[in-house]
Amino acid sequence: MTTNQNALITLSASEAAEGLRNGDFTSEQLTQAHLDRIETTEGTAVDAEDRSLGKTGLNAFLHVNAEQALDDARQVDADRAAGKQLPPLAGVPIAVKDLIVTTGQPTTAASRMLEGWMSPYDATVVQKIREARLPILGKTNLDEFAMGSSTEHSAFGCTRNPWDLDRIPGGSGGGSAAAVSAFQAPLALGTDTGGSIRQPASVTGSVGVKPTYGSVSRYGVIAMASSLDQVGPVTRTVRDAAALHEVIGGYDARDSTSINEPAGPYLAEAEKGATEGGLKGLKIGVVKELTGDGFQSGVSQRFQESLELLRAAGAEIVEVSTPHFDHALGAYYLIMASEVSSNLAKYDGVRFGLRKLPEEGPVTIERVMSATRAAGFGPEAKRRIILGTYALSAGYYDAYYGSAQKVRTLVQRDFTNAFEQVDVLVSPTSPTTAFKLGEKTDDPVSMYLNDIATIPTNLAGVPAISVPAGLAPENGLPVGVQFMAPVKEDARLYRVGAGLEAALQQQWGGGLLDQLPDTESLIAARTQGSAK
Known part of the structure; x- marks a missing residue:
């Protein structure tokens, strides 16, 4: 990595936007720097013909949109030079989770079922980031159809955590979180059904937000569980998350669940929270059922330290009991699987996507459907389809x-x-x-337990944010703190999240990602070790 490249890619999105406005560099230079970073940290394909093996590096991207991203960046530069009025984040590049349909690039949901599929239209959130003039760097990896907590269930290889390449980056949105924390992209879009933005943010040291259900359009987002899914920002700072949330939020008539209210003012609340005294008068409730037994000691330690910082910043800390959260995990996995069973029924080998003919015997629609679904879906997708179909079957529905x-x-x-x-x-x-790659792939229940703290918000539709809280002392890996707010009160998240972030950065003397190991060196060492 060159010094100049390092100076550009380590800027926050807000800093990059300011530099572009000041003429310190161009959008083309900024975008090229991130594309170069992607090239040096993604690694090469382990097997060019078998994409399921992934790549030798992070494998955060399933598709890189280099040519179009640079064209879009040059157009932003030309418009800025011509004196045209541009949106605040114009020219800052972004990555998009490969569950969100995007014209000009494949949208695969990390599944063989949609390998190579090209969408004829853009999702609403993609339309909005195009209107905001953000060059799209590419599409990021995920667990197949967003089913997983580790990004190990992608049909195109697992993504690796930039803090330790032998560990998971969380899931299902591990690709977006890894890309942001590894400085491949300053911003990314993710989706959160039971924690798929926040849990990856927690384990990679990034910021992840699940907005109020219905406040960000789901039109053009490949559905996993329609009553739970929500699009949200993945960033390196709370301020950047607020700025991106204002871009993608707001009403969309094409989404029947969309709330008819404008987005914001999130950025103003983030700036308020980061000022001295910004948390005074705020009452914060510690969820009794989401602490104590079952939580890693280093996680609990950093959490308690965060509470003390919030208290010192003027917030009042009290304990709150939510007795039914203990049953949320079981309820979620029944509701989610039932909706998965319904939503994935469309992948039948007849209308679009993969079509697999039976190897022998007559070719009927039923047999084509069976062969296609057997070949197209991975083990976790099949597990959830079967569970959901059973839960919805006659005699078991109630x-x-x-x-x-x-x-x-x-x-x-x-x-x-x-x-x-x-x-x-x-x-x-x-x-x-x-946790280590492969550690929980044979134990689905243990994997599901990683979502115990994030699932309740999806069941209730309330917004939540994960903010980096430091490194666990026992292994030096990132820990996240989650804040939850009432429906449509997303702005509160940015106030309290920015307040904690400011207190922690003052304590650390910078951001958490300043402590990230040199990813390129980790990849080089791992590649050499594999070769031996």
Whole structure:
């Protein structure tokens, strides 16, 4: 990495936008620097013909959009030179999770079922980032159809954590989180169904936001579980998340679940929270059920230290009980799997995507569907389809899906009661730091438990943010703190998140990612070790 490249790629999105406005560098230079970083940290294909093996480096990107990104950057530079008015983030590049349809690039959902598929239209959030003039660097890796907590369930190879290449980057949005934390992109879009933005943010040292359900359009986002999915920002700072949220948020008539209200003012609240005294008068509730047993000691230590910093910044800290959160995990995995079973039924080998003919016997629609789904879906997708189909089947619907929806109502009531007492809730984002690749792939239940702290917000539709809280002393890996706010009160997240971030950065003397190991050296060492 050259010094000049390092100076550009380590800028926050807000700093980069200011540099572009001041003429310190061009969008083409900024975009090229990130494309160069992607090239040096992604590595080469392990096997060019078998993409399931991934690449020798991070494997955060499934497709890199270099030519179009540079063309878009040059156009921004030309318009700026001509004196045209441009949006605040114009010229700052961004990565997009490969679950969000994007014209001109493949959208695969990291599945063989959609390998090479080209969308005929842009998702609403992609339209908005194009209108905001953000060059799109490419599409990031994920667990197949967003089903997973580790990005090990991608059909095109796992993504690796830039802090330790032998560990997971979280999931399902591990590609977006790894890209941001490894300085491949200053901004990224993710999707969050049960923690798929926040949990990867926690284990990679980035910032991840799940907005209020319906406040960001899902039009053009490949559905996993429609009542739970939400698009949100992945960034390196709370301020950047607020700025990106203002770009992608707002009403969309094409999304039947969209809330008819404008986005913001998130950036103003982030700036308020970062000032001295910005948290005074704020009442923060520690969720009793999301602390203590089951949480790694280093996670708990950093969480308690964060509470002390919030208290020192003027916030009042109290304990709040949400008794039905203990049942949220089971309810979520029944509701989610049931919606997966319904949403993935469209992948039948008839209309679009993969088509696999039976190897022998007559060619009927039923047999083509069976052969296609057997070849196109990976083990985790099949597991969830089977579970959901069972839960929705005659004789079991009320016992499983119906009961899970009742628990969902109780979780929503817990949030309502809690927010009558406090302004925001707080908990660790994930019970552990990043675990080793392969450590939990044979134990789905253990994998699911990683979402225990993030799932309740999806069931209730409330917004949440994960903010880096430091490194666990036992292994030097990132820990995240999660804040939760009432429905449509996303602005509170940016105030309290920026307040904690400012206190921590003052303590550290900089950002957490300043402590990131040299990713290129880690990749080189790992590649040499593999060769031996």
